[in-house]
Amino acid sequence: MPASRIVFTVAAVVATLFVLATAFFPGRAAALAGALQDGIVTRFGWFYILSVAIFLFFSLWLMLSRYxxxxxxxxxxxxxYGYLTWFAMLFAAGMGIxxxxxxxxEPMLHFGTPRFSEPGSIAAAKEAMETTFFHWGxxxxxxxxxxxLSLAYFGYRHGLPLTVRSTLYPLLGERIHGPLGHLVDVMAVLGTLFGIATSLGFGVLQVxxxxxxxxxxxxTTTNHVLLIAGITAVTTLSAASGLDRGVRRLSELNVLLAVALVCFVFIAGPTVFLLxxxxxxxxxxxxxxxxxxxxTTAxxxxEWQKTWTMFYWGW
Incomplete structure (x- = not known):
């Protein structure tokens, strides 16, 4: 059986079982998920913070070095594609909802309940903006x-499959084509699926x-489910149509609408204050x-760090 079919089948079965479990036992599922998340961020929160810091400084070094x-x-x-088109697709996929x-x-929540400042004060406003820039910067x-970069380098430079397992080739060697590689890709699919589900949940609540x-x-819950189905259908059609059609056009439209919104707020709002x-x-x-x-707020x-920064990096 081809590797892609094995990965899809296993990931689909696990995801289906998870959905059924949460549908039939929502209380227990919520308690288990909460306990699991709390355990991870409590014991490995420092690792999340350190890893993302390493990612940032490594990326800056890589950009400035000969590599x-x-x-x-x-x-x-x-x-x-040109830079603007690439930017539109990356921005829509990376930030989007x-x-x-x-x-x-987020800045309004930090303004009302800041970590270090008096709620509603000027210091709280500055802290709120700084924290928001940090989380989305x-x-x-x-x-x-x-x-x-790892996917692109091993996929297009070395001709390996464009899957997460290929990024581990220097460590696993040819074993990426066996069960260990399948496990890596299954975990990547599930991680991506749950990350997208989080984004979709936030978006549906907003819409x-x-x-x-x-x-x-x-x-209502029924209308939220219908919105999820509608958004998922449009997203599936976009992905199925490929980069040149759906993904590219929707991404460019998304950025144009975002720019239009920014311009409207900039012109209609307190322009000098915003600048x-x-x-x-x-x-x-x-x-x-x-x-x-x-x-790490040791x-x-x-608790603030667990529910904000560490949640973001995990998401």
Whole structure:
């Protein structure tokens, strides 16, 4: 049986069993998932923080070193798309629903319940923006960069399958084509599936709340399920149509709409204040970059770190 079919079958069976278990035993499933997440972030939270910091500084070093000039393909290959198109697809896939959900919600939540400042104060506003920049800034992209570069390098430079198992070839050798490689890909599929499910859940809550606010559709469980089905159908059609059609066009449309929204807020809102806040927030973010990269809150605010930063890096 081809490796792709084995991986698909095993991942599909595990995912189906998980969905059935959570559907029939929601209380127990929620308790088990909560205990599992709490156990992971309590014991390995420091490892998440350290890993993402290493990813970031490794990516910066790679970009500035001579290795940054290695072409991800044959020496004579040229990019299939321009920078703007690539940016649109990467941004839509990498941030998408998440940044639309948390782009406003996160700074407002930090402003109301900051870690170090008086709630609702100027210091809390600065802290809220700095924290949001940290969660959605360079670190998040560094995680994507390390995985993306590894896949591209071994897939297009060395002709290995474009799967996560190929990134472990220097460690596993030819064993990536056997059961161990299948296990790696199954875990990658499940991790991706649950990560997308999280994003979809946030997006449906946002869309459902917006439709309810406008009076178009009540925010009920049934309507949320219908929204999930509709969004999943559109996403499946987009993926099935390939990069040149659905993925590319939807991504470009997504970025155009995002730019239009930014322009509207910029023009209709307090323009000078927005510019000043942006410049100051970037400065605060860069100023605290190294400290935030290694902050594990070992002495205080441990629960905050578990539910925010460590949750993000795991997601």
């Amino acid at each position: 940054g000039r290695i072409r991800l393909g044959d020496d004579e290959d040229e990019p299939d 998440g940044i639309m959900f948390y782009g406003v919600a 360079l670190h998040a992209w560094a995680i994507y960069i390390v995985v993306g 459902g709340s917006g439709l309810a606010f406008l009076g178009w559709l009540p925010a 000043s806040t942006f410049v100051e927030s970037v400065g605060l973010y860069l100023q605290e970059l190294v400290l935030n990269s290694f902050r 002495f205080r605010h441990a």
